[in-house]
Each structure stands twice: as structure tokens, then as C-alpha cells.
Amino acid sequence: MSSIPSAEGFDSTLTLLRNPYGFISQTCRALDTDLFETRILLQKTICMTGSAAAEVFYSDDKLIRAGSMPGRIQKTLLGEGGIQGLDGAAHQHRKKMFMSLMGTEHIAALQGMSLHMLDNYAPDWEARNEVVFYDKVREMLTRAVCAWCGVPLPEAEVATRTAQLTALFEDAGAIGPKHWAARLARHRLEKWAAGMIQQVRDGELQPTQESALHVIATWRDLDGAILPPKVAAVELLNVLRPTVAVSVFIVQTAHALYRYPEWQEKLRNDEGLLEPFVQEVRRLYPFFPAVAARVKSTFEWQGYRFPKGHRVLLDLYGTNTDRRSWDAPLEFRPERFRGRAENPYDFIPQGGGNHYTNHRCPGEWIAISQMKAFCRYLVNDIDYDVPDQDLELDPGELPSLPQNRFIMRNVRRRQ
Ligand code: HEM
Secondary structure (H helix, E strand, O other): OEOOOEOOOOOOHHHHHHOOOOHHHHHHHHHOOOEEEEEEOOEEEEEEOOHHHHHHHOOOOOEEOOOOOOHHHHHHHHOOOOHHHOOHHHHHHHHHHHHOOOOHHHHHHHHHHHHHHHHHHHHHHHHOOEEEHHHHHHHHHHHHHHHHHOOOOOHHHHHHHHHHHHHHHHOOOOOOHHHHHHHHHHHHHHHHHHHHHHHHHOOOOOOOOOOHHHHHHHOEOOOOOEOOHHHHHHHHHHHHHHHHHHHHHHHHHHHHHHHOOHHHHHHHHOHHHHHHHHHHHHHHOOOOOEEEEEEOOOEEEOOEEEOOOOEEEEEHHHHHOOOOOOOOOOOOOHHHHOOOOOOOOOOOEOEOOOOOOOOOOOOHHHHHHHHHHHHHHHHHOEEEEOOOOOOOEOOOOOOOOEOOOOEEEEEEEOO
């Protein structure tokens, strides 16, 4: 058996932080391999890229999630006790809870709520000289997802909850004061969410049966017990937080419309191109760089030994832009998605494999539906100018957004 090639240096944490989207694929290319070994946060870690690597990563008999997440990510982005750290039957059972929220009509209802927000916000945008699109979209999505989940959100709390939910995904990887602010935001959000879970259980709050708040408050785990309030709070935030994070994809969609203006006309003329367009944004724009797991028990793959307990990182961004799966992978070509058969291992912006049995994101349909709604609105319902600004996406920033969050001017509603 060969030994896994090694990256240069003793520990790659800083190199990874400096180049989160390119580190794994570039190192693999330099070593002419699909995988290499290094240390991340001083722990031995195997990094892998490409669809073959994704296939082994998502075979659930080989890798597990318990204990795979760095503590600082759990204390900010994910919380403790949630689905991300479960394995086997416990995971599959909890996953049903999330998947039960993803019916087509239910997701369409959330889209309808966002469209309603757009109608409400547009007059104010017209009246203003300038709109910071990312800030507005985050706020709209906070309002829409809270209403959709059955979560009461008084007007006076909108800005605070939007900022707290944003801190969880924007500052998860931060070091220093931002990290501590994200931890505080999680603490406050969990207290808020646990309070609502308790109110539902006490009958003081009665959200609709199909709402996330009701489903999570009444969900029973495999042992027949309802979820502890803190865990239920983490799971409710597992719906609220990432739905607000779809704002990143929506700003990236606006960015693509600006950078590839010929697509505005194409999308106006052919509704069938909308989905390929947003899929290409999800493929090419950097958002979630990699996912982590641990080796369950020692196994061999492609002649290499994966020792029990080693952490494994799967490169999402590099797999989405792997030239073995994609022609001209760094070019923006939405047509590539027309009629393309789905492959759960080569297009993995929100994880891969099977939605029910693996850890693949249950919110993919929400992301696509929201992106399409906003994209259609930008193309058909308003005109706007994009003034001179720095629109470069900083590849060292997580998630990767333009410096001033996409400024629009002179917004006019079309008749
Ligand atoms: C903003 C766009 C989104 C991105 C980039 C994203 C990305 C991801 C990724 C990379 C994973 C991990 C996959 C893995 O571990 O293999 C994940 C899991 C998850 N996502 Fe999303 N997601 C997004 C939106 C959503 C939405 C809208 C929801 C709302 C329900 C959601 C809920 C979850 C949950 C609950 C998990 C854990 C699934 C499990 O462990 O089985 N995500 N997401």
C-alpha cells in the first residue's frame, strides 16, 4: 500500500485560511493526486478533491461525523447536539424531520413570502439614492423565513435577529473579537429559540402543523423522547440561519447578471434558462469550501490507507470546478446545465450523496427556489444601475462577497 502524499510544511491551517477555496485542489494538482495528508489545527487530516473522492466520502460505512467539526465552528455556525454531528440511524431519523419541511408546495410558500417582501421593499428602494443589496436581502429573508417557520418576529427585533443570524455564518471562521461576537449571537439566538419551543410545548404559541417551529417542537427522536430544548433550538436555527445565508447566493446571482449582462436578455426571453443560470452560480461562485468527517474504522481506497480516527476534508469548491467533470470549468456557462443528468458527486455546492441517508443539505431546493425568485425579479420587475464599486470577490473571505455588498442605484419598478 502506498503512503498518502503529504503537503509541504508541518501544519496547513494558515494556508487553508488564506486560500479556503483553492488550497485543496491546487495542492492536489501540484502533487498530481486526488488526496494528500497534512495537519489542520495540528490534527492529522486527509484532504480530497473530485467526484471519486466525493463518492467515498459519502459512503456512510467508512466515515462518520461525530467529533469531526472544530469546536470553534460548533460554537458559532452549527451549535451542539444538532443533526450535523449525528451518524447512522439517529442521523437518518432526524433527517426525516428536515426533509418533511421540503415539500414542493411548502417551499413555494416560502418563495411567495420573499416575493411579497420584494413588493414591500421596492417603493423604499425607489425612494432611496442607494441600496446595499446584500443588507436588504438578508433582512427580507429573515422576515420571510421567520414567518414561514411560524416564528413571531416583532418589527423592533428584525434588525437584531438579522444581524445575529448573519454573524453565525459570516463570522464562523473568524479569529478574535468577531468570533466572540458570533458566539454571543449563538447564545442569544439559542435562548430565544428554546423559549419559543417551550411556548409551543406549553400551548402558549400555536404555529401551523407544517411549520418548522411546530415540527421541531413536537419531533420525537428514535428513543421516543422529544428533543431537549437546547437541541430543538439548534435545529430551529438550522433552518433560520442557512435560509438567511441564501442572501450570499442571491448577491452572487446579481453579480453574475452584472458581469455577464447578455444573460439578462436571455433570461427575459426564456424562462427555461433560469434554473441553469442559478445552478451555474451555485457551481462557480465560492461559498462553502469544504466539509469534514472522520474515518470510522481503517479502510483502503485507491491503494491508500485511511487510518481510523483521521479527519477527512472533502473539497466542495474544487470538485465543482474539477476539469475532469466540467469543460472550461472556470467559465460561466449556464447552458451546461441544460439537460445535464444529475450526478450527486460532481456538483456538490451544498454537499453530495443522498439527501435522506447522507449529510447532503436538505435546503438545496430552498436555495434554488429563492435564487430563481430574486433573479426573475431583478431581470423582469426592476431596472437599476450598478455604480462604480469594487466588485471583486475576495477569495480569502468566507463567504466570498463583493467588498461593499453590491450597491444599486436608481432603482425603478417596471410597469
Ligand atoms: C445558503 C445556501 C446553503 C449552502 C451553501 C448550504 C451548504 C450546506 C453544506 C455544505 C452542508 C453540509 C453537507 C455535508 O456535511 O455533507 C449543509 C448541510 C445542511 N444544511 Fe445547508 N446550505 C444552504 C442552505 C440551507 C438551507 C436553506 C437550509 C434550510 C433548511 C439548510 C439546512 C441544512 C441542514 C439542516 C444541514 C445538515 C444536514 C445533515 O447533517 O444531514 N441549508 N448545507
